[in-house]
Amino acid sequence: MDPPSNKTPDSANTSKLEDQIVLSSFDQPLNPPHCDRDERSDKQSAKYAEEVELTEIFDMVLLCTCAKAKKVSCDISSEISSEVEKSPKNAALDLRTLLISCAQFVASGDQESASEMLKQIRQESSPTGDTYQRLASVFADGIEARLSRGGATLSKRGSIGKSNFFNRKTDTADNLKAYHVHLSSCPFIKVSISFANKMIFHTARNATTLHIIDFGILYGFQWPILIQHLSVMPGGPPKLRITGINLPQPGFRQAEHLEETGRLLARYCERFNVPFEYNPIVIQNWERIEIKDLKLESGEFVAVNCLFRSENLSDETLDVECPRDAVLSLIQKMNPDIFVQGVTNGSYNSPFFVTRFQEALLHYSALFDMFDATLPRDDQQRLHFEQELYRREAMNVIACEGAERVERPETYEQWQVRNVRAGFKILPLNQEVMKTLKDNVEAGYHRDFVLYEDGNWMVQGWKDRIICASSCWIPLHRSC
Incomplete structure (x- = not known):
């Protein structure tokens, strides 16, 4: 009322x-x-120009x-499509299988096998590659942090998690530009x-x-x-x-x-x-x-x-x-x-690591695939979101347990x-x-x-x- x-x-x-x-x-x-920005005289201070x-x-x-003057393309460009076609058809499946197998080794305590498989994943992954190469790069970081028992330490330092990402002291203009690209795509x-x-x-x-x-x-x-x-x-x-x-x-x-x-x-x-x-x-x-x-x-x-x-x-x-x-x-x-x-x-809030890992893999696969279809692979703001925000979230899900895991x-x-x-x-x-x-x-x-x-x-x-x-x-x- x-x-x-x-x-x-x-x-x-x-x-x-x-x-x-x-x-x-x-x-x-x-x-x-x-x-349009007005022309400014050379006498204006750099600080004023920055504020404007x-x-x-x-x-x-x-x-x-x-919004109309600058709109990010919302369809697959010929350049992106061409890159996707060049990727091996079974590459995504292979990387996904490797990631899940590696997580299973981690869960069973077989650190030696997990480390060996992690090396193989590293060779096939890239933060600037296709959807699954970029995804594998992020998830490999999470596995490595978990193996090194670094999840809790990273979280305490504010290096992992969505809330810590947004609370960090970073350049406001850069954050806004990345935010704008995300809203547009x-x-x-x-x-x-x-x-x-x-x-x-x-x-x-x-x-x-x-x-x-x-x-x-x-x-x-x-x-x-x-x-x-x-x-x-x-x-x-x-x-x-x-x-x-x-x-x-x-x-x-x-x-x-x-x-x-x-x-x-x-x-x-x-x-x-x-x-x-x-x-x-x-x-x-x-x-x-x-x-x-x-x-x-x-x-x-x-x-x-x-x-x-x-x-x-x-x-x-x-x-x-x-x-x-x-x-x-x-x-x-x-x-x-x-x-x-x-x-x-x-659905990646399970107390069981492998189940949580598999569900997180499905969720973030969709997000990385989304960016691959809407933004060029060399777009710096895309890289910012994938390697900063999504990486921090995924690492928190993979590397942290108990109170240190804030992504639930x-x-x-x-x-x-x-x-x-x-x-x-x-x-x-x-x-x-x-x-x-x-x-x-x-x-x-x-x-x-x-x-x-x-x-x-x-x-x-x-x-x-x-x-x-x-x-x-x-x-x-x-x-x-």
Whole structure:
């Protein structure tokens, strides 16, 4: 139920705006800044030029400007096809067989045989080769780390895992460029963000204060385009409160990363004249957050957002009091007006190493195959994602056990059971939104990407494998 409002919404204008919030994620935003860079005098400092360039990069990626001017090819180029044809037909099968056999030797404790097979895999693999050569290179690194008992050490140093990858101190512009290439070649993140923003915008259209509680806010890349659309709502924008929750950053100033995210969002809110308040929460164990930490206020519209971070919470195989269920219980206590969840659909969370290894191999095979079909093999941003993000995730799955293993995905059906048990009911999918998103994926991306509905979940995949899923929930006592 929407909170009381002193606004008189214009339903026709609001409906049009809701459509634009989906479309703008694929096209030009409302009143976009000009894409061409103005000529700068030689007297301007290098620092100023760098700041201007960074602002343009942020706008290009986060507000989707210049989307038409620079679009990554979403079909197989003749160059890529030619390279694939040159690859031996049985090469992929051979490498996959070698990897699974090597994992079996590792599981049985036969380190000598595993090491010998690992050498053979190394000879056949390459980080710049075809799909399975690149995949084998990554998985070989994971096996080697496990054999050297280095998994726990690497994880503690922040070298393994998705969350550590995104929390590292790296060049912001480089990260944004890689992120942009990923969004342009693969719809998974873009569609998930568009879906979440659309549902939050639609349900909060009468709110005077919108409070977004974002579990795993990272850089806050999801929110600038929503801020832009809130700014032109009939009757004026609501006050926006964002509670950003993230893991502590290694080092002395553990909250520095989250503070930078707050400053970024504050700049966009100031630019679009949206009243803004930011509440950062830096904590290792999200299940220990208390309601009072969230600073909830009476009469505000509460939207809980958690995209692709649920799988980093521990489960019952590690803790008797399952942190996943504890966080869901916390969200239920917030009594949110909407809870948007996006999950990685994966079965590689088995406590048994070989089973986990085989399932991870299937999952990452699809991701590497996806990039091989949408990006040239010498693309540096592709290499960045494969050898940085995907490599860190896969190595964590392969090399780490116990609390050191933070990549613990479940299927969306398993999350369905958890959410219902925690006292939530799923909301029906908006069919107009689904059609818009599906049409845009079909028009703008490779033909082998799929998007469809399954039990009120929006599922996305590559060929015959489901990669991720999104859904919306409310507490049982609330009306839809």
